[in-house]
Each structure stands twice: as structure tokens, then as C-alpha cells.
Amino acid sequence: MTLAQAQSFFDAYAAAFSARDMDAIVDAWTYPCLITQRAASFAFPDRDSFHKNVSSLDGFYVRQGVAKASGTVRQVAEPHDGVAIVEVDYELADASGQRIVAWPTTYTLRRNKTGAWKACFAIADGEVAAWAARGTPLGAKN
Numbered sequence: 115m116t117l118a119q120a121q122s123f124f125d126a127y128a129a130a131f132s133a134r135d136m137d138a139i140v141d142a143w144t145y146p147c148l149i150t151q152r153a154a155s156f157a158f159p160d161r162d163s164f165h166k167n168v169s170s171l172d173g174f175y176v177r178q179g180v181a182k183a184s185g186t187v188r189q190v191a192e193p194h195d196g197v198a199i200v201e202v203d204y205e206l207a208d209a210s211g212q213r214i215v216a217w218p219t220t221y222t223l224r225r226n227k228t229g230a231w232k233a234c235f236a237i238a239d240g241e242v243a244a245w246a247a248r249g250t251p252l253g254a255k256n
Contacts, residue, residue, distance in 0.1 A: 115198035115223065115231060117190050123223070123231055124185040124202050131183035134172055140165045144224060144232035151238040171252075178250060181209040188218070196225035204241070217244035 115123075123142070130138035146159045158164040189201040200223060205216040217240035223231045245252050 115190055115192055115200070115225075117187060119231065120187045120190045120198065120200045120223075124187055124200070127233075128183040128185040128204070131172075131175070132181070134176075136165055136169050136172060139168050142233055144226060144234050147234050147236075149236045149238050151242045153242070174252065175206065178206075178214060179208045180206045180214055182207045182211070198223045198231065215244045215248055217241045 127139065127142050130136075130142070140161050143158075143161075143164060145161055145164065146157055147164065148158075149156045156167070158167060183204065183206050185202045185204045187200060187202055191199045193199065200221045202219050202221065203216065204219060206214045208214055219240055220237045221233050222235040223233050226232050242252055
């Protein structure tokens with residue numbers, strides 16, 4: 115995976131969050147998949163379970179005033195054919211473009227049988243820490 119391919123993938127992924135297109139978000143992943151953070155890991159066996167998770171995350175983002183997501187790929191490594199480790203810097207902004215929160219995330223992507231890149235693993239420590247530092251931890255009802 116080239117840097118340009120990774121940036122294209124994550125541009126589409128961030129655009130899906132901005133558009134609140136949960137189907138496009140879950141289509142960017144392969145199943146089962148895993149999202150891990152320092153305190154816990156969450157395995158999603160199928161598309162439906164992941165859809166429920168990102169829909170809940172979207173509700174949290176809406177309550178925080180998020181209107182736009184962007185992601186800048188910082189680094190790509192392809193340790194094996196068809197496997198990429200991608201570091202992405204995210205930023206979420208309100209409708210006026212003011213930054214709400216930013217953080218880094220590391221993903222592992224795999225090329226599927228049709229040749230498409232799909233995420234299968236993410237380390238969410240950066241996002242968890244960013245929201246906690248803002249005083250609105252992930253999962254907060256506010």
C-alpha cells in the first residue's frame with residue numbers, strides 16, 4: 115500500500131464519518147475485526163455488531179458537536195504482501211471548522227480476495243486519551 119493509496123482510503127473513511135454514513139464506515143472493515151485500547155479490547159464478529167458500535171460512536175460525536183472528520187496519513191509500512199500498518203492523525207471539527215479534538219490511530223489493513231484494502235485492527239489509545247483529556251470520555255452520555 116502506497117502513501118497515496120492509504121491517504122485515499124482514509125479520506126473516504128473520514129468523509130463517511132462526516133456524512134454520518136455508517137454503511138460506508140462498516141464497509142471499510144473486514145470481519146471479524148478488533149479495536150483495542152489500553153483498558154479493553156473489542157472484537158466484532160460481523161458487520162452488524164460493528165454497525166451498532168459505530169452508530170453509537172456517531173451519536174457521541176453528534177452530542178459533542180462534530181460536523182467534520184479528517185485524517186492525515188503519517189506513515190505506511192507493508193511488512194507482508196497484502197498487509198499494511200498505517201498511522202493516521204485524525205481531527206474532528208465543528209460546523210465552523212473549529213477543532214474539537216485530535217489524536218493518532220494505528221491501523222492494520224489487509225487486501226481482500228477482490229484486491230480491496232480493508233481495516234481489520236485498530237489501536238484506539240489516542241482517541242480514548244483525547245476525549246478523556248477534553249472531559250468527555252468515549253461512551254459519555256453528554
